[in-house]
Amino acid sequence: xxxxxxxxxxxxxxxxxxxxxxxxxxxxxxxxxxxxxxxxxxxxxxxxxxxxxxxxxxxxxxxxxxxxxxxxxxxxxxxxxxxxxxxxxxxxxxxxxxxxxxxxxxxxxxxxxxxxxxxxxxxxxxxxxxxxxxxxxxxxxxxxxxxxxxxxxxxxxxxxxxxxxxxxxxxxxxxxxxxxxxxxxxxxxxxxxxxxxxxxxxxxxxxxxxxxxxxxxxxxxxxxxxxxxxxxxxxxxxxxxxxxxxxxxxxxxxxxxxxxxxxxxxxxxxxxxxxxxxxxxxxxxxxxxxxxxxxxxxxxxxxxxxx
Numbered sequence: 001x002x003x004x005x006x007x008x009x010x011x012x013x014x015x016x017x018x019x020x021x022x023x024x025x026x027x028x029x030x031x032x033x034x035x036x037x038x039x040x041x042x043x044x045x046x047x048x049x050x051x052x053x054x055x056x057x058x059x060x061x062x063x064x065x066x067x068x069x070x071x072x073x074x075x076x077x078x079x080x081x082x083x084x085x086x087x088x089x090x091x092x093x094x095x096x097x098x099x100x101x102x103x104x105x106x107x108x109x110x111x112x113x114x115x116x117x118x119x120x121x122x123x124x125x126x127x128x129x130x131x132x133x134x135x136x137x138x139x140x141x142x143x144x145x146x147x148x149x150x151x152x153x154x155x156x157x158x159x160x161x162x163x164x165x166x167x168x169x170x171x172x173x174x175x176x177x178x179x180x181x182x183x184x185x186x187x188x189x190x191x192x193x194x195x196x197x198x199x200x201x202x203x204x205x206x207x208x209x210x211x212x213x214x215x216x217x218x219x220x221x222x223x224x225x226x227x228x229x230x231x232x233x234x235x236x237x238x239x240x241x242x243x244x245x246x247x248x249x250x251x252x253x254x255x256x257x258x259x260x261x262x263x264x265x266x267x268x269x270x271x272x273x274x275x276x277x278x279x280x281x282x283x284x285x286x287x288x289x290x291x292x293x294x295x296x297x298x299x300x301x302x303x304x305x306x307x
Contacts, residue, residue: 005289012285019281020071020274024064027270054080067274076278077271081264086271090257090279096166097256100179101245103172107180108187115184116191121218123196132192138185147178147251164253175252179245191227198222 051057055066070077076086112135119131154174155163162171198204199222207217246258253259261276263269 005293008289008292012289015285016278016281017068017071020068020278021064023274023277024067027268027273028060028063071278076275079264079269079272081267081269081272086275090260090272090275093255093257093260094279096254097245097249097258100172100175100249100254100256103176104179104183104245107176108183111180112184112187113191116188117195117218117223119188119192120195120199123192128192132189135185135188138181139189140185141181143178143182143247144251146181147175147248150174150178151252166255171254175248175254178248178251194227195222 048057055063058066067077074087078084079086079089082089115131115135119128119135122128122131151163151174154160161173163174165171195218199218201222204217204222208214245256246262248254249256249259250262257276257279261273264272264276
C-alpha cells in the first residue's frame with residue numbers, strides 16, 4: 001500500500017507540473033497585464049518600467065523557468081491586484097468554496113441515491129421513465145441559467161432566500177441547489193444503471209429463491225456491489241464540481257475561490273489564476289488517490305500494487 005501511494009504521488013506531481021505548464025503558456029497568450037494595471041495615458045516609459053519590475057520583459061522561457069522553480073518551492077508569486085502573496089490570498093477564499101461544494105454534494109447524495117434506487121427497482125415502468133427524465137433534465141440544465149431562475153423565483157419574487165453574498169446556511173441554499181441538481185441527476189442515472197446490472201446477477205436470483213426479502217436483497221447485496229463503480233464516477237464529479245462552483249459563485253456573487261479566479265482572469269492577475277487552478281488540480285488528484293485507497297476497503301478482492 002505504501003509503495004503504491006508513493007508511486008501515485010510521484011505521478012501526481014508530474015501531472016500537476018504539466019497542468020501548471022499548460023496554464024502558464026495559456027495565460028501568457030491572454031495579453032499584457034500592463035494594459036490593465038496602468039492608466040490609458042501611461043507613457044511608454046511607465047509601461048516599460050512596469051514590465052521590467054514584474055519580469056514581463058524577460059524571454060518567455062526565462063519566465064517559465066522562474067515560474068516552475070517558484071512552483072516547486074511553493075512560491076506562487078504576488079497578486080498584482082492585491083499586492084499580497086497569491087497563495088495566502090486564495091486560501092482565504094477556499095473555505096467558502098469548500099462549504100458550497102460540500103452542501104451541493106450532500107444535496108446530490110440525498111436526492112440522487114433514492115431516485116437511482118427507485119428507478120432501478122421500478123425498471124421499465126412509468127415511474128422509471130419519469131424519474132430518469134427528471135434526472136436527465138437536471139443534468140442538462142446549464143448552471144448559470146438555473147441559478148438565475150432560482151434567484152428570480154425564490155430570491156426576488158418569494159423572498160425566501162438571500163440572492164448574494166455569504167452568511168448563514170440560508171445563503172448556501174440557492175447556490176448549493178444550483179450545483180447539486182446536475183450532480184444528483186448524474187448520480188441517479190449512474191446508480192440506476194449499476195444497480196440494474198447487479199440485480200441481474202446469479203447471486204440475486206439465488207437470494208430470491210431462498211426467500212430473502214426483496215428490500216433486504218436490494219439494500220444489503222445489490223446496492224453494495226452497485227456502489228463501487230458509482231463511487232468512482234461520483235468522486236470524480238465531486239472534484240469536477242469546482243468547475244460548476246466557479247460559475248455559480250459569479251452568478252450569486254458568492255465570495256469563494258471561483259469568483260476570485262474569474263475576476264483575476266479578467267484583470268490578468270496571473271499569480272492568482274495560477275494558484276487557484278493549481279489548488280483545484282491538487283484537489284482532483286488527491287481525490288482520485290483517496291478513491292483508489294477506499295476501494296480496497298469496500299472490496300477486499302481489490303489489491304493495490306506498486307508495479
